[in-house]
Amino acid sequence: MRDTIFISHATPEDNEFTVWLASRLELLGYKVWIDKKELLGGETFWETIESVIKINAVKFLLVYSKNICYPDSEEIKGGIQKEIDFAKDVIKNETLNDFFIILHMDDSGYNLFPGAKDLNQIPFNENWAEGLTALQKKLVRDNVPVTDIHELDEAAKWYLNNYLVKNPIIEKKELYYTNWWSVKSMPKSFFIMRYKNEKQANKVAADNENYLLVKDANCVTTFNKRLHTKIIDSFGNTSILPYEVFEITISELLQGYEKESFPSFRDAENHFKKLFKRTLHLFFKNKQLYWYDLSNKNMAYYHTYTSLPTSKVTFDFPYRENARPKTKNLLGKHLEVGKWHFAISAKPALSPFLGFHLRSHLIFTKSGYGAIDDKDLQHTHRRKKGKRMFNEEWRDLLLAFIKSLGDSEGEIILKTGTETDIVMKPSLEMFWSDYGYFDPKDLKRQELFIDDEREDFIQEQE
Template identity: 75%
Template sequence: MRDTIFISHATPEDNEFTIWLASRLELLGYKVWIDKKELLGGETFWETIESAIKINATKFLLVYSKHICYPNSTEIKAGIQKEIDFARSVMADDNLNDFFIILHMDDTGYDLFPGSRDLNQIAFSENWAEGLTVLQKKLIRDNVVKANFHDMDEAATWYLNNYIVKNPIVEKKELYYTNWWSVKSLPTSFFILRFTNEKQASTVASLNDGCLLVQDSNCITTFNKDLKVDIKDNFGTTQIKPVDIFEIKIGDLILGYEKESFPSHRDAENHLKKLFKRSLHSYFKSKKMFWYDMSNKNLAYYHTYSSLPTSKVKFDFPYRADVKSKTKNLIGKHLDVGKWHFAVSAKTALAPFVGFHLKSHIIFSKSGYQAIENKDIQHSHRRKKGKLMFNEEWRDLLLAFMKSIENSDGNIILSTSTETDIIMKPSVETFWSDFGYIDPKDWKRQELFVQPDRDDMDEEPELE
């Protein structure tokens, strides 16, 4: 049964890509054959290769680069030429459609050997992940069977155990930074004011324009129940009073309770999350920050030269008194597009800590202010800029961002329009681990891990 994807490549020049591809295909569920003995410096007998191609292979993939030729020559290396010729004969003898697929790795011409132009060619030269996406669609369209779990070659496991030796997980005490930003203190209660209809709620909301509140249909959620409700006109003063005022203790909400009538536990959670998000939006707005509407309708906040004239922020690492302060740019030049901005979006959560889940982004603008509206341009350049940014870089940018939004006294205080504001912790939560990971420094190794971008969906509505 033909159930194996055979990969032919130049050793050792294209080993890195070949092992990456084999591991990714196997993680997708396919059975893969690569010459592991040759990779480790051993000898693979031709009978083994011949059998794999003639009997087992459902696809023959050729890693097509300048390395399949002898140095400074257009002559194909003997071993690779032998595999090419044999694969083409098998394809012809067994009448196999689209059996031979070329994975084009660089700017090498399309005619290194006779007939190569007539074969399927998939571009991997710009981005490995994008090439893999095209290849995966081809395998699905051609109904290439996936392997039973016990039949898999475990190329991914072999790759991790035998090949990635530059950046292993090692035993060392290391401080990890999460994306969790917790509340230090907050009011004990919030209120849901329910009015007769939506128009009444809208009118009261407009009367309290400077107060922290969120309107949802005929309800207003706020920390301050004493809202302005008086409407004055030529005939006197009219009051728009709520028909119900629900006080919800935040501690009880976090512990959980059962209630069938409005507001249920789920209702109260959603109202509080929206109120928290509004308070953060108001804080960023007070800092003269800009925001960009992500494809999932969440907002990503970023500095411009109005809120951060120098574009630089100096910050310190916690628990590292012996280390000098570090400086990071949160705005910078990017190719011919204009400027890049480090941005943060936030999702409110109440457990296991009350606070926000933060997500880091890169936003692009022409002049350092208004973000480019074209989503395709944003996506394309986010990939180009972000694909070589690993854990250390993202960590430092986030720490610099947190430092940049502090008040002059070093605090981050979200107004509640009451005597008790929301005081945030100065930075994200951290934890210690007995194991660590060394970030890749070589861009070729970093390219292994490039994955298509996607924005996590957020059910919370956008803020205007």
């Protein structure tokens, strides 16, 4: 019975992706075969590979990157070519639905070997998780057999035991930091002002550009309902007034309400989130932070040497007695590219806390200011640097970033244009757990690098 997914890849260059993919597929319930002996420096006999492809494989996955070719050459490496040719022979001799699938890892052309462009290709070059989702849909559609969905088989066990960490989850009291950044206090209400037409709303927004507001169609949303606009016509000055003003309290927004007419709860939620997001954007802008447009139309905000001249931030850990403060760089030198910058994007949310759901990013610049336009280059260096960063470092960078936003008193105040501003908490939401683990350190992770990556890592540390 064909029940095994065979993964062909270049060793050692694509080892990390291959074992990541194998472990994820097995956690999803699929039976996977990868050449673990070769990964560990041993030797696998061709008869074993041939048998798996010919008899057991239901899918042949090729990790498709420039690494399958010899350096500075368009010739496919011997071992890879042998597996490709044998998979093609299997297809000729048997009727198999989309047996050969290419996992496209980088910007390589679509025809590294004859017939490659005619095969099913799934993109993994932008995001591994998105590629896995697309691959899983394909496997489900083609009825690839699965076992118990949480059973760890050979590749997953090998990955967890030999490639990640050898420290299991243990019982210990440990404080965990979330990526939720909550509101400490804010105005009790906000207002949705509805005008007769969009032209009037545009005029009001333009004439009150110094106020915090957002315009959507013929509506203007603000914390301050005392907006003013006058137009001059042949009869003198005439004020533009909204024909409806809706005051919505934050408490009823958080509790929810039922209403069929405008503004429904969904209307109120959408208008508030746009206003809340605009408030944060203006705060970052006034702090002289730069921002980078992400592919999901969100923005990642980062410090430069203007907003953070020393590049360093010193912060304390909550609940730690007699703990020394810690200092982190939020930007610095990165190889030949120029500079790296820690950045965050923020998504407004009403639950589980009123505040922002934060995501961490790495942005690269040549001069320390404007981001490099080449998205592929950004992606390449994001993976190159990010793969060496563990949970502890991401946590510390995020804590340092939040700390960097405070004023001289440590307060983080988002101006609303009213007597009551939005005050954010000076740290992230946290919770205690009865279980924990030991995070691996960078020196141990270096053992997993191939030689040129290890040299890059050492260069960055210097």
